[in-house]
Amino acid sequence: MRRAVLTLVALAAMAQAASAAPRAQMMVVGRTHTLLGARTVTLAQGRIRIGHRNCRVPAGTALSGLIAAGLPVGVSDVAGCDPASMFVRRVGGETNHGLGGWEYKVGHSDPSAGSADPAGRLRGGLQLLWYWCVRAGACERTLDLSFHFHHGVARITVHGYDDTGHGRPIPGATVHFGTTSLRTNSGGYVDVPSTPGRYLVYATKPGMVRSFPNVVGVTP
Numbered sequence: 001m002r003r004a005v006l007t008l009v010a011l012a013a014m015a016q017a018a019s020a021a022p023r024a025q026m027m028v029v030g031r032t033h034t035l036l037g038a039r040t041v042t043l044a045q046g047r048i049r050i051g052h053r054n055c056r057v058p059a060g061t062a063l064s065g066l067i068a069a070g071l072p073v074g075v076s077d078v079a080g081c082d083p084a085s086m087f088v089r090r091v092g093g094e095t096n097h098g099l100g101g102w103e104y105k106v107g108h109s110d111p112s113a114g115s116a117d118p119a120g121r122l123r124g125g126l127q128l129l130w131y132w133c134v135r136a137g138a139c140e141r142t143l144d145l146s147f148h149f150h151h152g153v154a155r156i157t158v159h160g161y162d163d164t165g166h167g168r169p170i171p172g173a174t175v176h177f178g179t180t181s182l183r184t185n186s187g188g189y190v191d192v193p194s195t196p197g198r199y200l201v202y203a204t205k206p207g208m209v210r211s212f213p214n215v216v217g218v219t220p
Contacts, residue, residue, distance in 0.1 A: 021059040022042075022123060023040055024040070024065060024126050024127065024128040025038055025039070025127050025128070026041045026069065026127075027128075027129055028069070028071065028091060028092075029131040030091070030131075031100075031132045035071065035092045035094075039069075041128075042068055043060045043061065043064045044059050045059040046059075046067035048086075050086070055080075055083075056081065056083070057086070057116050058118040059121075061117065061121060062106070063088065063116040065128050065130075066091065066115075072093075073088060073091055074088070074095065075087060075088055075089065083114075083116040083118060084117040085114065099135045099136050101136060102130060102133070103133040103136070105128075105142060106122060106126055106127070107127055107165070109161075109163075109164060110165075129209070129212070137163070138163070140208050141162055141208045142160065142208065142209040142211075143159070143160055143170065143204070143205065144160075144161065144211050145159075145201060145211050149194075154216070155189055156175050156189060158170045158173040158175065158203045170184060170203075170205060170208070171186045171188050173188070173204065175192070175203050176201065176202050177201050178197075178199040184203075194218045196218050198215060198216070199215070199218065201216050
């Protein structure tokens with residue numbers, strides 16, 4: 001009997017762990033500035049006001065991340081409280097207008113699921129980017145970095161990713177490496193002589209969405 005009780009307790013603990021809300025690194029980039037710097041958020045179940053309704057937002061969704069971060073969010077009330085049809089039309093003070101509006105990416109790609117659709121539940125440990133897209137269906141590229149260290153030199157390559165997650169090297173991007181700022185060459189990379197230490201690194205380029213920051217440790 002005792003073994004059966006312990007088994008039930010273990011199964012309950014496993015079920016609770018499986019249903020726990022995932023965590024993701026999230027950043028929110030608006031039209032002209034970053035609304036929320038990169039941080040880890042728990043994609044817990046939340047609630048949002050849509051029209052006259054107080055609606056549930058499923059855990060593990062991109063919209064639950066915005067709510068968890070405490071950002072003011074406006075959602076279309078066309079379909080009421082149906083999570084699969086919730087459409088983000090405003091974040092902070094920036095509201096969709098014309099072809100411009102809010103999009104999100106998981107990693108490098110724009111998922112097909114709506115931001116609150118439980119069918120698109122996210123796994124933990126991913127990067128979730130909310131950003132202002134200038135032209136829906138053909139959004140500006142989002143930047144990311146890759147690193148290679150050799151003989152005291154850090155080679156940093158900047159890639160830009162389209163809506164489908166296809167990337168290419170980006171020449172002329174600015175790489176911010178600690179207090180140093182350098183432009184990538186025609187191959188989309190830059191070599192930075194680096195002394196031992198820890199550096200905050202990210203990339204920017206006008207007309208593209210800045211990269212998530214990375215903290216890079218250089219050893220002697």
